[in-house]
Amino acid sequence: MTGPEKKQPGDPALRASDFDFALPEELIAQQPPAERGTSRMLVVDRSLPPGEPSLADRSFADFPTLLNPGDLLILNDSRVIPARLYARRVNAHGKQEAAGLIEVLLTAPDGAGNWNALVRPGRKVRIGDRLEFASPSGSIALEAEVLASGEFGERTLRFAPTEDFFATLEKIGHMPLPPYIKREDQTGDRERYQTVFAQERGSVAAPTAGLHFTPSVLEAIATRGVEIAKLTLHVGLGTFSPLRVERVDEIHLHSERYMLPAATAEALNRARAEGRRIVAVGTTAVRTLEHCALTAETLCGGQLQAHSGETSIFISPGHEFRIVCAMLTNFHLPKSSLLMLVSAFAGRERVLEAYGYAVRERYRFFSYGDCMFIH
DSSP, X not given: OOOOOOOOOOOTTOBGGGGOOOOOGGGBOSSOOSSTTOOEEEEEOTTSOTTSOOEEEEEGGGGGGGSOTTOEEEEEOEEEOOOEEEEEEEOTTSOBOOSOOEEEEEEEEOSTTEEEEEEESGGGOOTTOEEEEEOTTSSEEEEEEEEEEOTTSEEEEXXXXXXXXXXXXXXXXXXXXXXXXXXXXXXXXXXXXXXXXXXXXXXXXXXXXXXGOOHHHHHHHHHTTOEEEEEEEOOOGGGGOOOOOSBGGGOOOOOEEEEEOHHHHHHHHHHHHHTOOEEEESHHHHHXXXXXXXXXXXXXXXXXXXXXXXXXXXXXXXOOOSXXXXXXXXXXXXXXXXXXXXXXXXXXXXXXXXXXXXXXXXXXXXXXXXXXXXX
C-alpha cells in the first residue's frame, strides 16, 4: 500500500545555502549527557506572529507538562543495529589484501542475504572481491561477495549464509556513530545511542529525538492522559549522504523502510476525527506520518490503514502538513534536508532565528545534543 510518492511543491527560488548557519565546532556534542533525559530544550511557539518573542528555555524534564491530556504522541521504535564493520579484502584471484582494513557501513537489506553498504576506501573494493569479517578471536565470523558498485562509494554485498546474522553483528559490529562525532564508538554507546523504546531492528542511525526519553518520562506522559503510539522508520543511507544539488526543489532522498501498525493507524484516525493534537517525536516520525497521510489520500479516501513500505518523501517549505501538529526534534546540520523539514513546519526565518539563539546560548547540537519542541 505504499502508493506513488507524491512530490510536494517546493519553492524553486530556495537554495540549500538559504538554510545555512554558523556553528562553532565546540557546540557539536561528542558525548551524551551524563544522565539520559537531562538535556536542555528550546521551546518554539510557531503560532506567534514574526517579531514577537516565541522562544523559551526549558529542560527536557519539562516535556510532559507541555503536552495536553488527549494528545497523541508518536514514537519511532526502530532499533539501531551495530552496522559499522571492518573487513579484510580478498580479490577475485583469491589474494588477501596485506595491509589496512576496509570499513563497511551497512545501510539497508537488499534481498535475501544481500545488503547495501558504504565502503571506505572505496577505490580498493571492486566487484567480485570477497570481504572477510573477523570475530574478536580472529576467526572469520562473516563473509561477503561484492556484487555491484555505485557512484558515491555504495556497494551491494552478498553475505554467505550464517546461523544468526544479527547475533553475529552484535558480536563484531560497532555502533554507527555519525561522522561529526570525532571519536570511536565506546561500550556505553550500545545503550546511549539507542532509545529506551527501540524494538524493530534495522536503523543505521538513531532517531535522535527519542534518545532523551526515559521510562519515568514516558510514565509521566501517560499519567497526564496522553496517548502514546509507535511506528517504525528505519533510518538509512540518506542520513549519511550530503545534498548534491543546490536548488531545494531538485533534492531527492534515498528511500527508507517504514511500518505503520494497525493500532497506530486506528489511534491516528481517532485523534484526527476528534480534533486532538498529534505530536511527532523526531523528523523520522514526521516523515512517516506525512507520507502515510499522502498515501491515504491517494488510495484510502483519507483514512490511514496498517501497512509497510518505503518512503523517499522530502519535506521543505511549501509542504502542507496533514497530520503533525507539534514536534520534538534535535538540532540539525546546516543546509540539511532535516533543517528544511523543520523550516517547513515552523517557517524558515523563525527556525534560523531559533538556531541563532541556540548558538548564542550554547545549546549542544546534533545526535547527542539538546532538543527543540515546536508547537
